[in-house]
Amino acid sequence: MSVHIGAKPGEIAEKILLPGDPLRAKYIAEHFLENATLYNEVRGMLGFTGTYKGVPVSVQGTGMGMPSAAIYINELIREYDVKQLVRVGTCGSIQKDVHVRDLVLAQAAATPSSMIRNDFPKYDFPQIADFDLLLKSYQIAKEHGFTTHVGNVLSDDVFYKDSLEDTFRLGEYGVLGIEMEAAVLYYLAAKFQVQALGIMTVSDHMLTGEETTSEERQKTFDEMIIVALETLIQA
Numbered sequence: 001m002s003v004h005i006g007a008k009p010g011e012i013a014e015k016i017l018l019p020g021d022p023l024r025a026k027y028i029a030e031h032f033l034e035n036a037t038l039y040n041e042v043r044g045m046l047g048f049t050g051t052y053k054g055v056p057v058s059v060q061g062t063g064m065g066m067p068s069a070a071i072y073i074n075e076l077i078r079e080y081d082v083k084q085l086v087r088v089g090t091c092g093s094i095q096k097d098v099h100v101r102d103l104v105l106a107q108a109a110a111t112p113s114s115m116i117r118n119d120f121p122k123y124d125f126p127q128i129a130d131f132d133l134l135l136k137s138y139q140i141a142k143e144h145g146f147t148t149h150v151g152n153v154l155s156d157d158v159f160y161k162d163s164l165e166d167t168f169r170l171g172e173y174g175v176l177g178i179e180m181e182a183a184v185l186y187y188l189a190a191k192f193q194v195q196a197l198g199i200m201t202v203s204d205h206m207l208t209g210e211e212t213t214s215e216e217r218q219k220t221f222d223e224m225i226i227v228a229l230e231t232l233i234q235a
């Protein structure tokens, strides 16, 4: 057991999916993994291990925001020897041509978070995806015909902001969308020399207000999960 994860040593696979929502972890375990067993329900942050096409894979909810995600990512890497971590999240689009239901592969993540700046006050430490995971995921998404964008995201600390002016300015510099965890995932992967990638489904559009039905969202979550699982077993 670690402080926030109730698994015994060996119960978590080296390859793991990281949704923010613990119920998305349950959905993935029930619909995509074979023989999935629950290893964690501490704080309701569900974690499961099963197999995908015969390969051991785990899925762990991380909660919302970098402080929460960093707790799980630290413990997974340091206490359970997890080596390949793929976030499967949602993001808001800030580009006209990045639509609701599209996939975003986060090549890199900007962040205002002090978690990273406190460690490297003199540098803008770049938060980047693992190249092999990124390349593999892009190839898999293209093979499946899923609409996919690759580029920068913003990992923000604040969901409800008084002003979106700075956010939209980042869009003018090519940032594709906003979410709240990828930067710290990439930072901790660099720190502990493991592989990480963030894949996001666009859940809403911050410029156009474009929305989708829950059924449509579910289908795109499935596309994201297929890309993430196929990437993990081929990497």
Ligand SMILES: O=P(O)(O)O[C@H]1O[C@H](CO)[C@@H](O)[C@H]1O
Binding pocket: 019, 020, 021, 063, 064, 065, 088, 089, 090, 091, 159, 178, 179, 180, 181
């Ligand atoms: O859908 P998840 O993975 O939780 O990701 C996004 O959704 C949450 C905000 O609603 C934040 O965690 C953000 O990063």
Ligand SMILES: O=c1cc[nH]c(=O)[nH]1
Binding pocket: 090, 091, 092, 093, 159, 178, 179, 180, 203, 204, 206
């Ligand atoms: O707008 C959004 C949508 C998902 N996640 C975010 O952090 N922001």
